[in-house]
Amino acid sequence: MLPDQPHATDAATAGQEPAAASRKRPRPGERRVQIMQALAQMLEQPGGERVTTAALAARLQVSEAALYRHFASKAQMFEGLIDFIESSVFGLVNQINEGEQDGRARAARIVAMVLQFGERNPGMARVMVGDALVHEHERLQQRMNQLFDKLEAALRQGLREGAAQDGGALTPDADAQVTAAVLTAFVAGRLQRFARSGFRRLPSDKLEACIARML
Numbered sequence: 001m002l003p004d005q006p007h008a009t010d011a012a013t014a015g016q017e018p019a020a021a022s023r024k025r026p027r028p029g030e031r032r033v034q035i036m037q038a039l040a041q042m043l044e045q046p047g048g049e050r051v052t053t054a055a056l057a058a059r060l061q062v063s064e065a066a067l068y069r070h071f072a073s074k075a076q077m078f079e080g081l082i083d084f085i086e087s088s089v090f091g092l093v094n095q096i097n098e099g100e101q102d103g104r105a106r107a108a109r110i111v112a113m114v115l116q117f118g119e120r121n122p123g124m125a126r127v128m129v130g131d132a133l134v135h136e137h138e139r140l141q142q143r144m145n146q147l148f149d150k151l152e153a154a155l156r157q158g159l160r161e162g163a164a165q166d167g168g169a170l171t172p173d174a175d176a177q178v179t180a181a182v183l184t185a186f187v188a189g190r191l192q193r194f195a196r197s198g199f200r201r202l203p204s205d206k207l208e209a210c211i212a213r214m215l
Contacts, residue, residue, distance in 0.1 A: 043123030046198030103162025
């Protein structure tokens with residue numbers, strides 16, 4: 001989830017008047033994060049309707065104009081969530097690549113990590129599979145498609161290295177390409193099932209056995 005924000009100082013602390021606390025403004029950048037947090041939380045409602053800026057502003061108890069002081073459009077708010085997803089997922093992919101030498105084990109850990117990320121962040125999972133992007137700007141879905149393309153490339157690299165380490169595959173590049181495509185489709189399918197089941201069917205269900213079967 002997006003990083004927690006510091007709590008406002010309690011108006012009841014010694015020497016501070018409630019009126020002064022009520023005038024306290026968010027620090028630079030804090031309001032942007034609050035807006036994205038609220039958007040992600042609204043997306044966590046199973047079967048929720050399309051999020052509108054009016055509903056988002058009401059949740060934050062601000063005007064729609066206040067939202068647009070921080071984001072030029074609702075599409076930019078979604079892009080903020082996508083930026084968070086990309087940096088989180090591929091930051092962890094890099095950690096796995098650095099810490100795991102076995103190529104197949106690396107691919108398995110990447111698949112598990114992405115599914116666990118979606119399970120822990122249901123609103124983000126809806127963005128990842130595009131459910132939350134229906135009727136939004138087309139470029140948002142294109143960015144999520146690119147994320148899965150990058151994920152497939154990371155899996156393919158690990159599987160190719162794993163085949164080279166084993167030395168038993170006659171066509172390591174082709175095998176890696178096919179298996180990476182299957183794993184990526186599995187990730188997308190698990191996340192989509194999670195979102196469309198109202199977050200009841202968990203992506204991590206029998207995960208180790210499924211990955212072992214595919215690898």
